[in-house]
Amino acid sequence: MARLVFRRIEQPGREYWAGLGVLAVLAMVGLWAAHVMELEGHVVTGMTNRVVWGLPHVFAVFLIVAASGALNAASIASVFGQADYKPYARLSGLIAIALLAGGLAVLVLDLGRPDRLIVAMTRYNFASIFAWNIFLYVGFVAIVAAYLVAMMDRELGRSDRWSKPIGWLAFLWRLVLTTGTGSIFGWLVAREAYDAAVLAPLFIASSLALGTAASIPILAACGRALGEPLLADDMLSRWQRLLAIFVAATLYFTALHHLTNLYASAHHGIERFLLLEGGGITQLFWIGQVGIGGVLPLALLLLSAPTMARLNLAAIMVLVGGLAQFYVVIIGGQVYPQTLFPGMEITSSFHDGEIAPYRASFYELALGLGGAAFALLLIGIGAALLPFLPRHPAR
């Protein structure tokens, strides 16, 4: 096989700069929103003492879960020995780091005391899955960075000697990372919605789908900036198949999750709420998560001939569905009241027993979008500074 040659975006055009500018503005607005939230307190958000994790958490979990899945191309190349994916390995590492950085930024800026980040970094309660996740995230960035060096360094990159074992490590680490993120919820016996073993595989399937879906528009944009498509011909159909498989897997585990919950009678209340009576949450589940994020893109991917435009559309639908999915899990799981006395009705001044209202404020949306924009900004800058992009990927 001919030696792969990589390049950077050497002559950024007007479109590139415009895109970068928009992302920078969005990121700044996000930062400003976080500043207002810290100054005024979370009273400026839609969050309450019943819904303590709001839209920022939806974005953060979405970005973090997508980050681990974005490494797919690299894993397929290094771990599963599919040389066809090698041209995308570097970029997938960059996307993974950037998405994780964006998600973590949102998570940290949404803390009640973001100024105490140093406390979070120096004091650990090792019984807390949250504390473990801090290690998992930092470790992930370090390993993927090492992986990129092993691939991109002039000397080290000559052979697979380093990139292969580090690729394996990164592959295993990302599985643990996604499981860890899913476990943040799986741990909460206090909330009916999360008390399910199937959440872990569901998060892994989602991460594969979302990471792949996130990579596709980025590949398309980089191709535009380079003036030549990065996905064409048989690679186009392979990415299309890949995405279809992951979307199908996510749908399967989603169905499994709700069916097992329906089987356990203790969970009938929350299931009835999410699937039937939850109003906006129910609509988001069926229309957003299942329809736009699952069935429709799957049909598009399976039934139509591959074109970049269709693949892109399907990928964006999957991403929208992913946001809906985490909204349903995170917000839906909280607005549904906690059961203090099974079988009884409860009321109080603290709004026990009520479906909690939640409407994200502008600040939350700005912070969430800002985190996503920050991630894309990192990718845009990275792709212009270092040779992350393949020269002739389309065979």
Add this chain to the structure above:
Amino acid sequence: MSAPDRRELLRGLAGAATIALAPGVTLHVFEAQARAPDQKVSAKTRWGMLIDVGKCGDGCTACVEACKTENGWGGGTRSRTDAQWIRALTVRDPKTKAAVTLPMMCQHCANPPCVDVCPTGASFRRADGIVLVDKHICIGCRYCVMACPYGARSFVHEAVTDPKPHAPRGKGTVESCTLCVHRIDAGHEPACAEACADRAGGAMLFGDLNDPDSEIAKRVVRYRTVKVRADLGCDPGVAYRNL
């Protein structure tokens, strides 16, 4: 795996991680867990409460008002974001419509999920069973609020005006019933129990569950009591009677 089992597993993992880490880091771990704010705190004691719901009057909020005054919360007008350390909870049978009202607050669990999930160790359980938040370490992640099965915790959504010196409060941190730890350390009972005895039905009995001679320990043995959501395995320090 049940919740306590999972916790044990994590603690085991934590032990492994502690060994694997540098000595400096290990030190931090123990510091966070072994915080003993007061010499008098003894693991022989387990402070708890027995609440006789039969004595709770309709619409009575004596305990809630006493807590507000004692600990300086409750001045706000936003019921969805203002903190509530203790609340009057009405429990109604949907079939018979029979209802009781009872005080609900932090249950000072022996296996507190809030402490298990807290990433920094800000949530901690004192040796004598009182579960507290160290306001200087809390980063405001709200994971403990997600984890508490009793809805006992509040996140401070906006700036706090003149908190009481013995009950520090701060925007961006989480708080809950402290069992009036400052009063207990000074040898008094919590404000709610005192107010209930003085001005209302005397429904709240405070004491050391581990001391077989204490009134609370005797009554817990004598009467049929329930702990809320006992199935979750948190082992609350608050028991209810006549529920």
